[in-house]
Amino acid sequence: MKKVVIGSGSAFWGDIFDPALEMAKSGEVQYMGFDHLAELTMALLNRMKEKNPEAGYIPDIVPWMKRLLPVTIKNNIKMISDAGGANPLQAAKEVAKVVKELNLAPMKIGVVGGDDILPYLDEIRAQGWKFKNLDTGEEDIDSIRDRVAAANAYTGADLIVKELANGADMVITGRVSDNALYVGPLMYEFGWKFDDPAYVDLIAAAVTVGHIIECSACVSGGMSNMWKVSERPWDIGFPIAEFYENGEAVITKPKGSGGIVNQWTVKEHLLYEIVDPANYMMPDGIGDFTALKLVEEERNRVRVINMKGKKRPDTLKVCIGFKDGFIGEGLVFFPAPDALEKAKWAEKWVRERFKKSGINFRELRVDFMGVNMLHGEAAAIEDLDYNEVGLRIAGRTNSYKEAEAVRREATHLWTMGPVGASFGVPMNVRPVVALWPSLVPRDAVKIESQLMEVN
Amino acid sequence: MKKVKLAELAYARSGDKGDVSNIGLMAKTKNIYEFLTKVITPEKVKDYFGAEVKGGVEIYPVPHLDSLEIILRRALGGGATCTLRFDQTGKSRGPVLLGMEILVSEEMLEEARQAEKDIIKQYSVA
Numbered sequence: 001m002k003k004v005v006i007g008s009g010s011a012f013w014g015d016i017f018d019p020a021l022e023m024a025k026s027g028e029v030q031y032m033g034f035d036h037l038a039e040l041t042m043a044l045l046n047r048m049k050e051k052n053p054e055a056g057y058i059p060d061i062v063p064w065m066k067r068l069l070p071v072t073i074k075n076n077i078k079m080i081s082d083a084g085g086a087n088p089l090q091a092a093k094e095v096a097k098v099v100k101e102l103n104l105a106p107m108k109i110g111v112v113g114g115d116d117i118l119p120y121l122d123e124i125r126a127q128g129w130k131f132k133n134l135d136t137g138e139e140d141i142d143s144i145r146d147r148v149a150a151a152n153a154y155t156g157a158d159l160i161v162k163e164l165a166n167g168a169d170m171v172i173t174g175r176v177s178d179n180a181l182y183v184g185p186l187m188y189e190f191g192w193k194f195d196d197p198a199y200v201d202l203i204a205a206a207v208t209v210g211h212i213i214e215c216s217a218c219v220s221g222g223m224s225n226m227w228k229v230s231e232r233p234w235d236i237g238f239p240i241a242e243f244y245e246n247g248e249a250v251i252t253k254p255k256g257s258g259g260i261v262n263q264w265t266v267k268e269h270l271l272y273e274i275v276d277p278a279n280y281m282m283p284d285g286i287g288d289f290t291a292l293k294l295v296e297e298e299r300n301r302v303r304v305i306n307m308k309g310k311k312r313p314d315t316l317k318v319c320i321g322f323k324d325g326f327i328g329e330g331l332v333f334f335p336a337p338d339a340l341e342k343a344k345w346a347e348k349w350v351r352e353r354f355k356k357s358g359i360n361f362r363e364l365r366v367d368f369m370g371v372n373m374l375h376g377e378a379a380a381i382e383d384l385d386y387n388e389v390g391l392r393i394a395g396r397t398n399s400y401k402e403a404e405a406v407r408r409e410a411t412h413l414w415t416m417g418p419v420g421a422s423f424g425v426p427m428n429v430r431p432v433v434a435l436w437p438s439l440v441p442r443d444a445v446k447i448e449s450q451l452m453e454v455n
Numbered sequence: 456m457k458k459v460k461l462a463e464l465a466y467a468r469s470g471d472k473g474d475v476s477n478i479g480l481m482a483k484t485k486n487i488y489e490f491l492t493k494v495i496t497p498e499k500v501k502d503y504f505g506a507e508v509k510g511g512v513e514i515y516p517v518p519h520l521d522s523l524e525i526i527l528r529r530a531l532g533g534g535a536t537c538t539l540r541f542d543q544t545g546k547s548r549g550p551v552l553l554g555m556e557i558l559v560s561e562e563m564l565e566e567a568r569q570a571e572k573d574i575i576k577q578y579s580v581a
Binding site: 039040134135136223224225226228229231260262264267268270271272273274275276277278289290291292293294321324325327363364365367369373374375376377378379392394395396432433434435437 | 466467468470471472473474475477479481503504505506507515516517518519520522524526528529532533534535536537539540541542546547551552554555574575578579580
């Protein structure tokens, strides 16, 4: 039975590099997916591109490819990477330089983009599409339109499939869904088509498998309830999926690597960062996680069977980022005796100071670290004899100046607070790019691709 | 009956989707799953987390995985990039939920403790 083996090489900008290289060296995979884009990374990359037209991609792609390409070419592994960010063409040009520098040519790089809908957002709006906010229910984007910093559609695997068919050895994309990095090669290899009902469950299975492996270490022992039994977690292996033509898949990791893959790690990840488990909606299909079953075959091998789902939706998710004020933050720790009492005293002090300085807060939050910062109301504040308690003050304001004042008042506690106040390194004020999650008609997004031949 | 923390009966992991906080709650056995579907209600979860959950709570059963998907809407201070929460993406919500106290029969508690022992034994590296 034909099988295609895909692996995850990265889950975010800043992910650990070694497991990707180890996976490539193992030669156990045919394709590797690299995700570097979080929900609002595009806003940051857009800003970089505005300042410099040759920036706007994830710069790490250059050093990573220098070390990976010699191995992946030798082991015949194709890579799909969204490191193109806001400038996939420039990212491809930079990778082409690496290819030439290391004498690895000829090589073909597929370049996939067109996810940036900001240039024609108003055109779509003018046709009556209001970009309703999926989180808050606000009906119309007009209220924030002048502050929009990025608007990128989560596009699907269409053009990844196309460029692989054109002979691409590597594909560099902009904001495709993380999932499409894995669905693309599977659709290409098995020849599935979106419009054929015979392939609906198979594509949904690919969407499901993409979800399982796309967060790298998060299904192989990272962030896990299995942390006590994860083998050599410092040598963690990133996940691999063997996908079979009958629609079943085995989730595993490179032989000899550390970490753990078992029914619990796969469950954890299936349930992670989703909403309705029967309708996991992605641009390429809808996965139904309530249909599938997990079978542990042997150590670090979990078979996923009976994956089902529905055809891809007519709309794409669009992530609109808009500028929305600033956050200033301060942190002070107090030692025993009377650690919690000192922290409460300091809270009162800082609140009085804020009154005097007349800061207009949109929101102000005070936490006692070590007491209720993570638990919130789920933990009662008990008058225990703590060894130490931290006071964290965070305020959101409209102006930079006011946020800076929040940070500054907190630093004054270092010298004016109770004895023993300890403070570490102060945090910088940060601008807020808020998220306006919405949908856009699939047909309105002008996706595009090309094949770059490096000789 | 005995009052225990939910951590005795289940595992949990949580994350974010915009301003939605989600918790995957995984029962340690099928029996426990059936029990949890009855005792873990949206009202109880909302009440446990308090005012930080501004929107509704929904619970989706996933029987083949002996798990519940718990959705807390408008629960992350507007979402990771604008929240004042230290835990911007709500990673701690799952483990915090495991601190909830539940009344459970002695037999079920024994079953849960045995399951935990078996899991540790099965996956431990010699």
